[in-house]
Amino acid sequence: MSYFLKTKKLDIETGSGLIAILNEKEAEHLGIHPGDRVTLNYGKKKKVTVTIDTSQKLVKPGYIGLFEDVWEKRVIKEDEVAQMVVESRPLSIETLKKKMLGKPCSYDEFYALIKDISDGKFSEIETTYYAASGFVAPYTDQELYYVAKAMAETGEQFNLKQKVVDKHSVGGLAGNRSTPIIISIIASLGVTIPKTSSRAITSPAGTADAMEVLCPVSFSLPEIKKIVKKTNGCLVWGGGLRMAPADDKIIQVSRPLAVESYDKMIVSIMAKKVATGVDYLVIDIPVGESCKVPNMKHANAIEKKFIALGKKFKMKVKVIKTPAKEPIGRGIGPALEAREVLRVVQQHKFRSLDLENKACKLAGAILELKGYCKSGNGYKIAKGQVKNGEAWQKLNQIIVAQGGEDDINSEEVIKEVEKYEIHAKKSGKIHFVNNKNINEVCMNLGAPIDKNAGIHTHVRYGQKVKKGDKLYTMYTSSADRLKLGKLAAAKNIIFNIK
């Protein structure tokens, strides 16, 4: 499509690139939208590519208004005739069409598409079509590899020189705050593990929320590199880093439908790991009704995909699947989870042994996968680092490197809060722990905005209790909120006794 227009100089200057204005109505008829790029041919074989904006009054039909940056730098006269050539739909739109028709695409095609998403050149509508394309025909492993690679390469990357290990939990379960313990163990052994975590979106706490109770978690990439250089590890928020930024935009448009495919989840995780430069990766999949992965059949399929994709990236991947019936550890909520972590590494008498063991199991698996030790020895080595205090020394070092206080005592993490105990209404055995209700009670108490809010459990799945026994304690910063929490607790039974 080519179109002839007369130039009109506009007395407008911006710092934001070469901009030209079309009459709004005319642009509509030409099928040109604000933000589209066109090439103007003018004078003797001169040309300039500009971004289109539209105006109802500034420019009449038949004219193209030029911002000062354009006519000054490119020496364009007033009332000159310019031929406007609309750049044909980009490669990425063609790729999008192919995927909507279920056709396979090459790396170059995916790269162009993912780059346009990450650069904000795709509208929400176009990004949604991309998200929808996974429903038309499943992507092959090769295509998932292409997409994850393109996502990593179109964002920030760590590019560390040493070998990097990492662990990732496919979440869905409250509590389960093993990450800071694992990072401390691994880093204390001289292995590099630069961990980026997320904040809670619709849950009581994410790893970044819990860590933020102990120290800042928002850093730039160069700052993170410094922390990792000093401590071998970090425990930072990954959200502000523009790592695999296309993924964030795809997640955004995936939310309304609320059906995330496993393929999409796997690509999303792998893209961030590739951007982090991970060489050895342990994936923790809690399996159970209230988890993201409801049964072993699904877990096995996911394991296969992770390993296949890892191979293509030359990343060694091990998947650990654990049946899960309740939270790991007793605290749920940012500060309560931070206290659990400190209690383990500080070997406090009230520490949660299940959390300690889970963390050592995953840390051990990482050590074995990397070849740091012989198979079968990882757990013992990890446990040793917790017992001998080196894990705590390392965590303290990371907290201080990230700007937190030195030597925080686990029992001083939670102060001046409102508390309320919930007791068993009858005797019997705990036969179900309701994860959904845990989340609801914690959020009614104010988590994750109120860092102190949440619950601490006193009983476990399968345990026998007597009428009147303490089941859990609610924590929150305000008396008002405690009242709301009580109402929520009455409605949402967490421990079913039979």
Added chain:
Amino acid sequence: MSYFLKTKKLDIETGSGLIAILNEKEAEHLGIHPGDRVTLNYGKKKKVTVTIDTSQKLVKPGYIGLFEDVWEKRVIKEDEVAQMVVESRPLSIETLKKKMLGKPCSYDEFYALIKDISDGKFSEIETTYYAASGFVAPYTDQELYYVAKAMAETGEQFNLKQKVVDKHSVGGLAGNRSTPIIISIIASLGVTIPKTSSRAITSPAGTADAMEVLCPVSFSLPEIKKIVKKTNGCLVWGGGLRMAPADDKIIQVSRPLAVESYDKMIVSIMAKKVATGVDYLVIDIPVGESCKVPNMKHANAIEKKFIALGKKFKMKVKVIKTPAKEPIGRGIGPALEAREVLRVVQQHKFRSLDLENKACKLAGAILELKGYCKSGNGYKIAKGQVKNGEAWQKLNQIIVAQGGEDDINSEEVIKEVEKYEIHAKKSGKIHFVNNKNINEVCMNLGAPIDKNAGIHTHVRYGQKVKKGDKLYTMYTSSADRLKLGKLAAAKNIIFNIK
């Protein structure tokens, strides 16, 4: 999901329904978005459903701010505890998920979905998923029927008492302005034909643009009914009428991908015909390279679908497929096409006979389909109405009823314009008429914004020409624009001579 909050009275009054405010951050964590609807349980078994808005500062976490309309009418106290129950994702989102997974849906499911789209309850993202679902698995004829029916029923409907006929062209070809002639013939015979047409989007003219040269075309539904009652017909713009409004929103999100499926096109046409209450429908499909339907195989498949869908609606449908190599009639552009129409009904010596014949053929098919006359007699009757002047009388009556001038002379439609003739550069035979280049030249001349802009052709496909013969004349309102048109004409050859 239920959540307890304390009420806060806000001194804000609106006329736009019951609104409550949540703290922005808290709403995000609860997964609640502005516009979501929640039910508040309060007092002794009282409840109210409100629409959520969010604010950073107006309301603290743990509170819900209530607009005056809510707390006054529903008698809610300050600092009362209310239980907020988030209404589960509506049926329509479940339907959307089913369609994304390629599962069949019932009429009730489609109705809820289409109603939410038409009421603006679907975000652009959700509407895009709906548009994408057609790529996952083709809709059955039964489903296409459900969707078209739901689209019609969720918008304005004509509900005329008499039997209604209509014709529809599946476009793509420049010129081809047979509609006003057909409507005049049919209405002149006492048959009801309330025609709504579209404006050009990215072409030189739509029927509504051409008619607007002769009279106003924007009316409300009651106004249109009055015009139809008086004249048996109308020639109005359908865009402002909220007929099958969901369809317009789906078209909006379909545009970026630029692959419209035939299914979507058929549903879109049928939904508007059902809303118009059409009983007999003739569909005109020009078939050719530069048309929407490129070959007879496609045309036959489309015909089958139209007839099958028509049956379900108890609508008699006839499809007329015509190979098309060039525009019908000689004028392209709003005023030039209006002149062509008037020349035919006024039987001017320079009228385009192909346009007259095409219009009579389609009008005849409508008459036969309705049973107005015996099969084989329709064309003759239609032609008679043109020849005896009754078609012109009727068109004049419609123009006047729509607020146009009485007795407009075809030769006075175009005045005071700039013209320029393009001549053959060599002798030979016209072996290709480039439809795309016709559009480009006309739009460079200023069509459809400049109603006078466009071209009038002097030669036809297959005709022999000599070097220097007139090929076509360019029309436009301004000398400036004519210069631009000349440049475009030099670049875009319309008639290929061999």
